[in-house]
Each structure stands twice: as structure tokens, then as C-alpha cells.
Amino acid sequence: MNSNNTILKQKFEKLFREHFTALCYFAQKYLGDIDSSKEIVHSVFIKIWENRAEFDWDKPAKPYLFTSVYNRSLNYIRDNKKFVPAGTEGTSGDIGEFRDNLEIAELESRIKRALKKLPEKCREVFELNRFEGKKYSEIAEHLNISVKTVETQMSKALGILKNELKDYLYIFMLFLLKNIGSL
Amino acid sequence: MDNNKKHIAPIELLSKYLAGEASFDEKQAIDSWRLSGEENKKEFDAFAKLWNASGQVSTLSNINLDTEWKRLENAISPARAKTISFARILQVAATIAVLTVLSFIGYKFTSVKTEKSPADGLSIIGLPDGSTVSLNAGSKITYKKGFGTTHRNLSLKGEGYFEVAKNAGTPFSVSVNEATVRVVGTKFNIKAYKNTPEVKVLVTDGTVKLYESGQPQKQIILNAGESGSYRSAGKTIQKYTVTNLNDISWKTREIVFYNTPLIEVAEVLSNTYHANIVIGEEIKDCPITVNFTKQELPSVLKVLKSTLNLKITIEGNKIKISGEGC
Incomplete structure (x- = not known):
């Protein structure tokens, strides 16, 4: 049980380190500010950990991660109307936009890493x-x-x-x- | 001919092309290369994509994965989970049994959590609400059970740099000696060591309120770039619009001295590097102008030494700086 948990934790950390930055940049495209974006991404990872017994650790997690962050970002905008940054009011759940933002956010996070x-x-x-x-x-x-x-x-x-x-x-x-x- | 074109490695030209620095001929060469064949087009598009995205990353914040992982680890650590299994209780009880009875009672009934930094180094602590605190050497924070869910109050001894997660519903407040600092989501430094007569607050981002504990109506509001102090002697609160960035150099390792007397230099360096630096009477007023960015203490001392022709001796845990005056 315990060693099982250790292995899961390692997988979890790997997942986190691989995607956290890109997910934050992705959320930022909708929310405008990095602090709330980080909060949202953290909450998605906390949720995964809480449901670790049911989570499918062998399936690629990227689609799940980005869709969850996307949904939570839209909920956040809905619940905090006054925080909506200019230009994102019309966010309609457009697939093309979702895909573009995802692609750009990932690219940006890789470039940040590569620049170093x-x-x-x-x-x-x-x-x-x-x-x-x-x-x-x-x-x-x-x-x-x-x-x-x-x-x-x-x-x-x-x-x-x-x-x-x-x-x-x-x-x-x-x-x-x-x-x-x-x- | 086509085959040849495909094998040109045009990266020198490509960067010039994308940067808009290519000559007419060079531009034409790239254009004809990229338009000849699917492979070349794909290659060009990949470069163009990279180029465009690389221009945008300057506006993105750097994210420190180690800090963020620590924060997450803190948030998911079993001690703070809402439901605690029986096995976990046994495990905790077994651990605690070896501690004193007193600390057991403390844990069980009041659940006060304390986080300390070592005497000679910093600690970065992730709080359950997602905020982080960097504690300077020899400092500590304590908070009660329910932090992050029912409240966000903690107390600080020493010095800490806070990066507070936004949560408009639950204000974040720090008690230091007799003062309280209250915020919503921001970054600030609090300095309140035992032997200093005042609590000093420096705000780097957002807004904080500073007041004597229990007297929130007498608060002052500090914005980014401002600092404030509370002196317990006269119970006075004061606001300064000029901020001394050396106040947070222990965290940033950015130190700026501009005509600064050595006695003050010693104070800043002692706080930044957790060292005990003593300046000789004859040189304490000598001014120096120099900047240090992310340097370790030995190289800082070396610069001081050669600039002002000083003598540096180490006696026990003291670093003594002396000289012939200026």
C-alpha cells in the first residue's frame, strides 16, 4: 500500500513537472493573470491526487489536464465576472481556439525551458x-x-x-x- | 536542381529572413526554397512557428517548478487531508508517542502548526491555501488548524517574504508582535526580529493594510513599492513611499549600495547572508557605491576589500572588517 503510494507519487510528480508550466500559460490565455491561473492548475492536480485510486495512470493525461483547466477557467470567469480581462468576454468554447491556445501555451513553455x-x-x-x-x-x-x-x-x-x-x-x-x- | 535546393541548410539565411534582416537576394533564395516541395514548406512553417512563439515568451512569468511542486505537495500531504483514516491516526499516534506528552496535547487539542527555518539558511514553505512564505534564517510562523479553509491567520517571528494566493473570501493576515498585516492577494516582506524595535513591511505587489492588533480602524494602506513600519514603543505607524530594496535582498540576492556608509552595508550583508559582520569604528562612515546581483558572500567581501582597501579577518563566527579610514 505504502510503496504503491510512493510509485504513484513519483508518477504524479512527473506529470506535474511535465505539464504545470504549459497549463498555467494556457489558463492565462483565458484569465489574463498568472496567479489565478496557477490556482486553477493546482486545483486540477489536487483533484487528480484525491482521486488517484480511480485515475487511469497509463492513459496519456494531457487531454484530461487541458480540458479540466479549460473548464475550470471558464467557470472561474463566470463566477468572477468583474475579473474578466478585456478581449476574453466572447470566449465561447470554440474548439479551434482551444486547440490554438493549447498549442501556443505548450510551445511557450518549451521555449522558456529551451532558452535556458x-x-x-x-x-x-x-x-x-x-x-x-x-x-x-x-x-x-x-x-x-x-x-x-x-x-x-x-x-x-x-x-x-x-x-x-x-x-x-x-x-x-x-x-x-x-x-x-x-x- | 530541386533536389539540391532541398539539401540547402538555410538556417543562417532563415534567421535573417524571419528577423526581416535579409537582403532582396537572400529573401528570394528562401522564398524559392520554401515553395519548392511539401517538405521544405513544412520545415519553414516549423521555423516560423518557433520564431513567432519565441517573441511572445518575454511577457510570460517564469514559473519555478520546485516551489510549485512544494506547494502542491503541501496541499496534498496526508496531515492536512480532510478525512483521516484509522491507520493514519495510529501512525500519527505512534510517532507522537515518542515525543513529549506536552507536545502531544498541543497537537491533539489545539493543532498549532509551526514551520521554522534553520539558523543559517532560508526555507520556502507552501501553506495549505496555496500561498508561499520564504522565511529568513532563524524565523518561524505558526498557525492553527483550519488554515486555508476556515481562516488564513498566522503569526510570524523574524522575517518572511509572503506570496499570498488570491482568495477574496478569506483575507490573509499576519500577526507580528503587536501589529497585524492584512491582505487579499499580494507579495510583501515583513521584518520583525526580536531585538529590533519595529515591524517593517515592504510591499512588492498588490496592497496590504497595516495596523496595531485590535485597532483595524487606525490602519494605513500600503501599495506596491511602499513600505510601512509599526513601532511598539510609541504605538506609532508610519508610511514611506521610498522603498529600500535591500530590505528583501535576503530573498532576491540583489543588493544596491549608493553612497551607503559601511556600517549600513554590514547590516544589509549580515541579514542577506546570515552572517555576523562587524565594522571597525574608524571606517564605519566610509561610503561605497556598488551593486551585487546573486553573488555569494566571499565574492562580495572581495569587492569591498579591494575597492576600499580594507582588511577582513574572521574570528569565530564574526567577520571583522577594518581599515585605515577614508
Whole structure:
């Protein structure tokens, strides 16, 4: 009983670490703020743990996780009308939107993780361009390097990110098709 | 020809293309590559997708999985489960039997929970309501049973940085000495060590109310970036709109000194690194301007030493800094 629980706990932690960030970013697309998004994702995981005896640990959990977070987010918006961020009032339960948000949230969480793997200089250059919208020439001047070096670092960054995310960029959410019915 | 195009590894050009830095010729080369064949198109789309998404992540908060996992673990830990099985009670009883009778009574009837940090380090504690507290060295919090469900009141001794989960229904309140800090969902630091005459509150996010316990009508409201203090001597409450970020450097490890006298530097460093730093009388007013970001104490000391030509000696648990004056 106890060792069984330990194994479950390990599976549970793995599930949590794998999906937590993406689920939070996903909820944030509906709620607008990260704190309530985290609360909702936590509540979904607590629920899984409370029902661990009945939970199917061998089935891919991703569809369940995202649908649960989605449903709870919509309930949260309904119950806290005044917190509805601009632009999300029309959230209608559209499947296309759900799929897009899921895909983007997962991609964002992977990119966040992958960015940490870039060499320092490379990341700096990449972030100056992508986050701050600086031109190559501006970055070169700012860091006192040549434009050619900026080019090299940029393509290096893109190459590393692409490699880190290679399993991910070509998969188009096949699993979701099976779960549309439960929305 | 087509075959050749497929084998071009255009990543240098691709990043230029996506960044809008490609020349006309380069742009044309990429365009003709991506339009020749399904495979190339797929490859290009993957890059474009990556590129677009990477521009958006700067606005997303960083999520610390270790902290979040700790929080979740806390929320699901059996001691706090609503239903407790008989086997669990036996297990708890067996554990407690080896403790003193007094602590048994304490657990059983009042169920006060205490969380402490070690004397020389921080602890991050996940509370049952989803909030987290970082406790500075030698600090502790206590709260009664039902925290997170029927109430969110706790008391603090020492120093803690709170990140409070939103819950408009149940306000979160912290009692420190004779003061109370009350919030809904926010981040703030409270400093109230035994030997200091005041309770200092610094707010980094949201709004908190500070008042003498039992006197909520005399509260002051502190917004993000503001700090406030309660002095038990005169029972006075004061608000400051200027915040000293060194007050939370023990958590952030970001330290800023601007013309700061060494005596104050020693105080900040002692609090940040849980060290006992003593400054010699002859240099205590010497000012220094320097920033430290996430550095360990030895490298900080090294910088001070070489900047002001100081002498650093270690005697027991004391770090003595002396010099010839400035």
C-alpha cells in the first residue's frame, strides 16, 4: 500500500513537472493573470491526487489536464465576472481556439525551458532581437560586436531552439481529435 | 536542381529572413526554397512557428517548478487531508508517542502548526491555501488548524517574504508582535526580529493594510513599492513611499549600495547572508557605491576589500572588517 503510494507519487510528480508550466500559460490565455491561473492548475492536480485510486495512470493525461483547466477557467470567469480581462468576454468554447491556445501555451513553455539552454551570449543576442525588437545593427552597437557575429549568434540560437523542440514542432495535436467530444 | 535546393541548410539565411534582416537576394533564395516541395514548406512553417512563439515568451512569468511542486505537495500531504483514516491516526499516534506528552496535547487539542527555518539558511514553505512564505534564517510562523479553509491567520517571528494566493473570501493576515498585516492577494516582506524595535513591511505587489492588533480602524494602506513600519514603543505607524530594496535582498540576492556608509552595508550583508559582520569604528562612515546581483558572500567581501582597501579577518563566527579610514 505504502510503496504503491510512493510509485504513484513519483508518477504524479512527473506529470506535474511535465505539464504545470504549459497549463498555467494556457489558463492565462483565458484569465489574463498568472496567479489565478496557477490556482486553477493546482486545483486540477489536487483533484487528480484525491482521486488517484480511480485515475487511469497509463492513459496519456494531457487531454484530461487541458480540458479540466479549460473548464475550470471558464467557470472561474463566470463566477468572477468583474475579473474578466478585456478581449476574453466572447470566449465561447470554440474548439479551434482551444486547440490554438493549447498549442501556443505548450510551445511557450518549451521555449522558456529551451532558452535556458542557450549559451549566455547567444541568449542575450536572441532576446535583444526577439524580446526588445532591436535590429541586428542596434544589437551589434549595443554589445560592441560585429553584425556578422549577431547573425551567427541568431542562427545558432534558432538552431538550438529548433533542435530542443524538434519533437514538438511537427506534431499537430492529433490526440485532441479524440477528445473534442468531452468539451 | 530541386533536389539540391532541398539539401540547402538555410538556417543562417532563415534567421535573417524571419528577423526581416535579409537582403532582396537572400529573401528570394528562401522564398524559392520554401515553395519548392511539401517538405521544405513544412520545415519553414516549423521555423516560423518557433520564431513567432519565441517573441511572445518575454511577457510570460517564469514559473519555478520546485516551489510549485512544494506547494502542491503541501496541499496534498496526508496531515492536512480532510478525512483521516484509522491507520493514519495510529501512525500519527505512534510517532507522537515518542515525543513529549506536552507536545502531544498541543497537537491533539489545539493543532498549532509551526514551520521554522534553520539558523543559517532560508526555507520556502507552501501553506495549505496555496500561498508561499520564504522565511529568513532563524524565523518561524505558526498557525492553527483550519488554515486555508476556515481562516488564513498566522503569526510570524523574524522575517518572511509572503506570496499570498488570491482568495477574496478569506483575507490573509499576519500577526507580528503587536501589529497585524492584512491582505487579499499580494507579495510583501515583513521584518520583525526580536531585538529590533519595529515591524517593517515592504510591499512588492498588490496592497496590504497595516495596523496595531485590535485597532483595524487606525490602519494605513500600503501599495506596491511602499513600505510601512509599526513601532511598539510609541504605538506609532508610519508610511514611506521610498522603498529600500535591500530590505528583501535576503530573498532576491540583489543588493544596491549608493553612497551607503559601511556600517549600513554590514547590516544589509549580515541579514542577506546570515552572517555576523562587524565594522571597525574608524571606517564605519566610509561610503561605497556598488551593486551585487546573486553573488555569494566571499565574492562580495572581495569587492569591498579591494575597492576600499580594507582588511577582513574572521574570528569565530564574526567577520571583522577594518581599515585605515577614508
